[in-house]
Amino acid sequence: MSEQQAEQDPEILFPDETLCICGEEIRVHEFRFAEGLRAIALARPILSALREIPEGEDDPELVDHVLADHLDAWLALIAMSTDKDVAWVRSLPDADGQSLSMVFWRVNGAFFMRRLVLAGGLADSIRGVANLCPSRKSSPSSSPPDTAEAPTTSADS
Secondary structure: OOHHHHHHHHHHHOOOEEEEEOOEEEEEOOOOHHHHHHHHHHHHHHHHHHHOOOOOOOOHHHHHHHHHHOHHHHHHHHHHHHOOOHHHHHOOOHHHHHHHHHHHHHHHHHHHHHHHHHHHHHHHHHHHHHHHOOOOOOOOOOOOOOOOOOOOOOOOO
């Protein structure tokens, strides 16, 4: 591995970003494992609503509607990712809130995509298994071999 690749690895593993909001440097961090498990509970209604968007639909306003419908959860997720409180996030001017929201998406997009893809893949897998095994009845046992077994010989013969 080159020295340049080694320097980039932390950025790949933890794609945190810093931006200036209201004159303050704010670090938006990717959810770490345990934090992500807590975030799942907050994100569940958002993930469910995103799954309802028809495949191939590319109207960005649909995502805005989902976030507006789940505003408290969205603000709590952003607060968790910035180590700020929800009241601070809620009080931001529109332009700063939009900037912060976009950086949050960029940094934590994989968190959402893994869950959306996993849920879709899991549902497809469950349907696939159900189609492969339509009944609980076991298959019949194998029939005996068509040819007789080879005779055994001993070294004494």
